Amino acid sequence: MGQHSLEVRSGERFEFGKNWAKFLGALNEERIAQAQKSLSEWLEADTLQERTFLDIGSGSGLFSLAARRLGARVHSFDYDPNSVNCTRELKRRYLPGDARWTIE
Numbered sequence: 001m002g003q004h005s006l007e008v009r010s011g012e013r014f015e016f017g018k019n020w021a022k023f024l025g026a027l028n029e030e031r032i033a034q035a036q037k038s039l040s041e042w043l044e045a046d047t048l049q050e051r052t053f054l055d056i057g058s059g060s061g062l063f064s065l066a067a068r069r070l071g072a073r074v075h076s077f078d079y080d081p082n083s084v085n086c087t088r089e090l091k092r093r094y095l096p097g098d099a100r101w102t103i104e
Helices: 003-009 016-026 029-043 062-069 081-094
Strands: 052-056 073-077 101-103
Touching (some): 016 081, 029 062, 052 062, 062 073, 062 081
Parallel strands (some): 052 073, 073 101
């Protein structure tokens, strides 16, 4: 049993990724566009070309996807294996095989 599983069993850690998996069922282009707009406004940039976006605790992967669509090279990672799987699923759905988006 891995460290993450032990921490979940002992009550030290919540499995956020299970909630993110449900979220993916309701995700659509409108929500992705909203995330992209939100990220663009927050970073005060219309494009992220020639930039790297580090998504620490990527969760669902939504903002990683938004950053990638804005042109950034993206590196996403999360401690929760279910969250990592959600981020991988978003990449599989929207940018399969994209070498400029790595996930751990």
